[in-house]
Amino acid sequence: MAIMRWDPFTELNALHDQLNNLFSDNFSQSRSLQFAPVTDVYSEDGKQMIIEVHLPNFSEEEVSVDVHDHALEIKAEHHEKEEDKKKRQYLVRESSSSFYRRVALPKQTNEEDIKANFEKGVLKVTVPFKELPKPKRVAIGTNKKK
Numbered sequence: 152m153a154i155m156r157w158d159p160f161t162e163l164n165a166l167h168d169q170l171n172n173l174f175s176d177n178f179s180q181s182r183s184l185q186f187a188p189v190t191d192v193y194s195e196d197g198k199q200m201i202i203e204v205h206l207p208n209f210s211e212e213e214v215s216v217d218v219h220d221h222a223l224e225i226k227a228e229h230h231e232k233e234e235d236k237k238k239r240q241y242l243v244r245e246s247s248s249s250f251y252r253r254v255a256l257p258k259q260t261n262e263e264d265i266k267a268n269f270e271k272g273v274l275k276v277t278v279p280f281k282e283l284p285k286p287k288r289v290a291i292g293t294n295k296k297k
Contacts, residue, residue: 190252200278202254209250211269216276218262223254223276259283 189205202223206214209227217224227250256262259280267276 188250192254198280200257200260200280202274202276202278204250204252204274204276205272206250206269206274207272208248209272214269214274216265216267216274218256218265221256221258221260221262223256223265223278225252225254225274225276226250227274 188207191203192200194200202225204225204227206227209229213229214225214227217226228247229249230247256278257280261279261281264279265276267274269275
């Protein structure tokens with residue numbers, strides 16, 4: 152068995168390099184490819200679930216909310232095309248951004264009463280829950296023979 156010299160800083164340096172690569176890869180891409188709006192999923196009273204998605208620069212017509220296979224699907228697509236005929240003859244500026252989020256719904260969801268509201272760039276979807284049946288108490292007996 153050979154004796155090997157162990158350098159604790161070798162592993163630390165490798166971890167440092169991995170973190171540097173992670174951050175440089177993510178921040179070197181263009182901003183439009185990294186579009187990830189803030190999405191909050193919460194319940195205030197336990198009777199409903201609320202999903203809020205912050206979608207700045209999207210209009211209500213560009214956002215859709217669907218319920219499919221017991222999941223909520225939120226999609227947003229924004230396309231912008233601008234032609235500059237004043238300075239250059241064939242200059243066209245195009246930009247687009249899209250967003251997709253799928254949120255699994257709990258079993259007690261009342262899918263027929265889901266409501267969505269879009270105001271000031273924030274989509275708010277309210278998912279009400281059905282009241283679950285109360286548990287039935289079972290009497291405990293004894294098995295005594297007479």
